[in-house]
Amino acid sequence: MTSLSPTPRSTLSRKKERAATDRQALYDVLDEGLVCHLGLILYGAPVVLPTGYGRDDDRLYVHGSTGATSMRAATGGIDACVTVTLLDAIVYARSINNHSMNYRSAVVHGCARPVEERAEKLHGLRVITEHLAPGSWDHAREVNAKEFAAVEVLALDLTEASVKIRTGAPVDDPEDVATGTAWAGVLPVRTTFGEPIPADYVPAGSPIPAHVAGRRLDSSRTGPATGSS
Amino acid sequence: MTSLSPTPRSTLSRKKERAATDRQALYDVLDEGLVCHLGLILYGAPVVLPTGYGRDDDRLYVHGSTGATSMRAATGGIDACVTVTLLDAIVYARSINNHSMNYRSAVVHGCARPVEERAEKLHGLRVITEHLAPGSWDHAREVNAKEFAAVEVLALDLTEASVKIRTGAPVDDPEDVATGTAWAGVLPVRTTFGEPIPADYVPAGSPIPAHVAGRRLDSSRTGPATGSS
Numbered sequence: 179m180t181s182l183s184p185t186p187r188s189t190l191s192r193k194k195e196r197a198a199t200d201r202q203a204l205y206d207v208l209d210e211g212l213v214c215h216l217g218l219i220l221y222g223a224p225v226v227l228p229t230g231y232g233r234d235d236d237r238l239y240v241h242g243s244t245g246a247t248s249m250r251a252a253t254g255g256i257d258a259c260v261t262v263t264l265l266d267a268i269v270y271a272r273s274i275n276n277h278s279m280n281y282r283s284a285v286v287h288g289c290a291r292p293v294e295e296r297a298e299k300l301h302g303l304r305v306i307t308e309h310l311a312p313g314s315w316d317h318a319r320e321v322n323a324k325e326f327a328a329v330e331v332l333a334l335d336l337t338e339a340s341v342k343i344r345t346g347a348p349v350d351d352p353e354d355v356a357t358g359t360a361w362a363g364v365l366p367v368r369t370t371f372g373e374p375i376p377a378d379y380v381p382a383g384s385p386i387p388a389h390v391a392g393r394r395l396d397s398s399r400t401g402p403a404t405g406s407s
Numbered sequence: 408m409t410s411l412s413p414t415p416r417s418t419l420s421r422k423k424e425r426a427a428t429d430r431q432a433l434y435d436v437l438d439e440g441l442v443c444h445l446g447l448i449l450y451g452a453p454v455v456l457p458t459g460y461g462r463d464d465d466r467l468y469v470h471g472s473t474g475a476t477s478m479r480a481a482t483g484g485i486d487a488c489v490t491v492t493l494l495d496a497i498v499y500a501r502s503i504n505n506h507s508m509n510y511r512s513a514v515v516h517g518c519a520r521p522v523e524e525r526a527e528k529l530h531g532l533r534v535i536t537e538h539l540a541p542g543s544w545d546h547a548r549e550v551n552a553k554e555f556a557a558v559e560v561l562a563l564d565l566t567e568a569s570v571k572i573r574t575g576a577p578v579d580d581p582e583d584v585a586t587g588t589a590w591a592g593v594l595p596v597r598t599t600f601g602e603p604i605p606a607d608y609v610p611a612g613s614p615i616p617a618h619v620a621g622r623r624l625d626s627s628r629t630g631p632a633t634g635s636s
Contacts, residue, residue, distance in 0.1 A: 366601030
């Protein structure tokens with residue numbers, strides 16, 4: 179397992195004990211998230227847009243059409259930051275100051291490259307589609323030439339990234355633990371899928387395919403009960 | 408109800424039909440979210456960090472300590488973008504191209520001002536705390552002088568913002584509706600709270616206070632079943 183090879187900007191300056199430094203932790207956060215937040219500089223100011231993405235080994239593919247305005251300004255690549263955050267719990271402490279959240283976040287820095295080459299763009303679309311809706315690439319009608327031309331795909335290599343994780347119980351100051359009376363603990367935040375709702379043009383009684391009906395999110399998100407501040 | 412007074416960068420250039428233009432829609436997204444993504448420019452590159460926040464009328468307060476490194480570079484204010492995204496469903500279409508997500512997102516642009524004045528900083532902390540953990544401000548031990556000095560609060564006015572909403576069924580091309588055979592529909596994504604887990608230093612049998620035990624997220628997130636592309 180290789181490290182994340184962090185640079186100064188991907189090295190945490192605060193709450194260092196929350197840093198995960200192995201590559202698998204990065205993969206785990208990126209693979210579990212459904213939406214990323216893509217940060218770009220547009221006309222000199224930061225812009226943060228939610229969009230779809232997918233991971234293939236050490237490369238992220240990001241659905242660029244959401245940032246169409248920004249993308250057009252890019253020639254050859256644009257400085258980007260892609261962040262994926264999984265919220266696991268609200269942490270209630272005996273002191274207001276020690277209130278927190280349990281979360282896992284990945285922050286990836288780099289040059290987002292518009293993917294122009296046909297084979298890689300098709301591959302990128304597949305990676306993004308299979309992340310958003312696993313099984314859909316083979317099940318749904320394929321992308322036609324017009325659709326293919328209109329969509330934008332960005333590639334961002336996972337060479338500079340940081341992962342931050344907080345799990346477990348609140349960590350209160352010793353005086354609050356000893357003499358405080360407020361309640362303290364965690365309130366888990368769960369993200370789950372509900373029952374699929376067919377479109378009205380799908381014939382009544384059609385079975386819901388296994389790749390939809392059987393889809394699950396990892397439910398082990400609350401993390402261990404041991405504390406870390 | 409006043410409009411969001413959008414500027415060119417807060418006016419959607421794409422999927423305009425997804426734009427919500429009333430201020431209440433902005434409030435609704437900001438009030439339901441738990442985490443925001445704060446975008447800043449740091450050493451010339453975009454950085455996107457997840458952090459806590461809260462809204463007071465037309466002002467956002469953002470927990471700035473997460474971006475401590477960045478904040479220190481700021482004098483008087485820093486260009487920022489704060490984005491809050493609520494994911495409501497994965498949208499499966501008969502074509503790969505029409506796959507989508509149901510979501511509500513708010514993107515706020517502006518100058519994030521470090522809050523230095525004591526009364527406003529205390530107010531901002533209260534707004535952020537009550538957003539993260541409603542009821543905790545009065546229940547938990549108050550912030551002491553040392554804690555108060557160490558925390559950083561940013562203020563960002565809601566003067567330039569955009570809201571984007573997609574709800575309902577997939578929208579497939581007429582040919583796919585007429586002749587396609589793939590399944591189409593939505594898979595709701597639900598965010599809920601689990602059972603509170605007390606910290607081990609809370610006496611066994613202590614009641615869980617109502618502001619924790621009774622906390623609910625809005626469960627009407629899937630939106631109406633009518634389609635919009």
